[in-house]
Amino acid sequence: xxxxxxxxxxxxxxxxxxxxxxxxxxxxxxxxxxxxxxxxxxxxxxxxxxxxxxxxxxxxxxxxxxxxxxxxxxxxxxxxxxxxxxxxxxxxxxxxxxxxxxxxxxxxxxxxxxxxxxxxxxxxxxxxxxxxxxxxxxxxxx
Amino acid sequence: xxxxxxxxxxxxxxxxxxxxxxxxxxxxxxxxxxxxxxxxxxxxxxxxxxxxxxxxxxxxxxxxxxxxxxxxxxxxxxxxxxxxxxxxxxxxxxxxxxxxxxxxxxxxxxxxxxxxxxxxxxxxxxxxxxxxxxxxxxxxxxxxxxxx
Numbered sequence: 523x524x525x526x527x528x529x530x531x532x533x534x535x536x537x538x539x540x541x542x543x544x545x546x547x548x549x550x551x552x553x554x555x556x557x558x559x560x561x562x563x564x565x566x567x568x569x570x571x572x573x574x575x576x577x578x579x580x581x582x583x584x585x586x587x588x589x590x591x592x593x594x595x596x597x598x599x600x601x602x603x604x605x606x607x608x609x610x611x612x613x614x615x616x617x618x619x620x621x622x623x624x625x626x627x628x629x630x631x632x633x634x635x636x637x638x639x640x641x642x643x644x645x646x647x648x649x650x651x652x653x654x655x656x657x658x659x660x661x662x663x664x
Numbered sequence: 665x666x667x668x669x670x671x672x673x674x675x676x677x678x679x680x681x682x683x684x685x686x687x688x689x690x691x692x693x694x695x696x697x698x699x700x701x702x703x704x705x706x707x708x709x710x711x712x713x714x715x716x717x718x719x720x721x722x723x724x725x726x727x728x729x730x731x732x733x734x735x736x737x738x739x740x741x742x743x744x745x746x747x748x749x750x751x752x753x754x755x756x757x758x759x760x761x762x763x764x765x766x767x768x769x770x771x772x773x774x775x776x777x778x779x780x781x782x783x784x785x786x787x788x789x790x791x792x793x794x795x796x797x798x799x800x801x802x803x804x805x806x807x808x809x810x811x812x
Contacts, residue, residue, distance in 0.1 A: 534688065536685075539725055540725035541728035546681075561806060595694040617759065618800060623759070629772050646757065
């Protein structure tokens, strides 16, 4: 398979994803923080972003997974782990704290590099450092 | 509670596009569109030969933002501003990086893809980060009284 066929779908999916985040205005941290501010100035929009994404994905995914294999890869790679462990809870709480402080989760943060100012660059750099550090520790423990 | 700036139509359309993008990545490459996982595999790779598609997906995210602005849909992008100062942005970025790797996913991987697959793990993860984020905003805005 040519490199183009192998790689182009990922580029296209990324573009569609970033465009969708922009349309949904999730690239505006003020809007995200207002969604999380239930007792103050609440903006319910983000609930509909998640509902829309979830509905479309939940509708289509079962049909995709009926296939023997993906269009441009040998097999589906789905997270096999389904059970709940401490990691998922601790990690979720840490991530949520960071999300609640600044209003950036990873997708909108990366998409925001399209109009990067120093604030976005600093946040992105810290995200890269945090990601690297956590993966290094997880790979080297025990 | 006051409801402000509710934009249901762009939210639903944008959400549907995100869902389509995730479905397309699964159909074409057999991969879950979890942004923190895709980025993590570039920032600290664990497998050889598993980086190219990740770089292109991430480049696509940025390009999608560019196209949105280039089409003139982003009237107001220049008005988007960070809501906290740089020290807090650094803290937030670190926590988001660490938390998503420890918790193996973020809003996209757990919140959209995982829930669509009815993974109990993703449901718990989503409840944890949503709850934590809501509590954090309450503390920062209403208890510490920072008018963001």
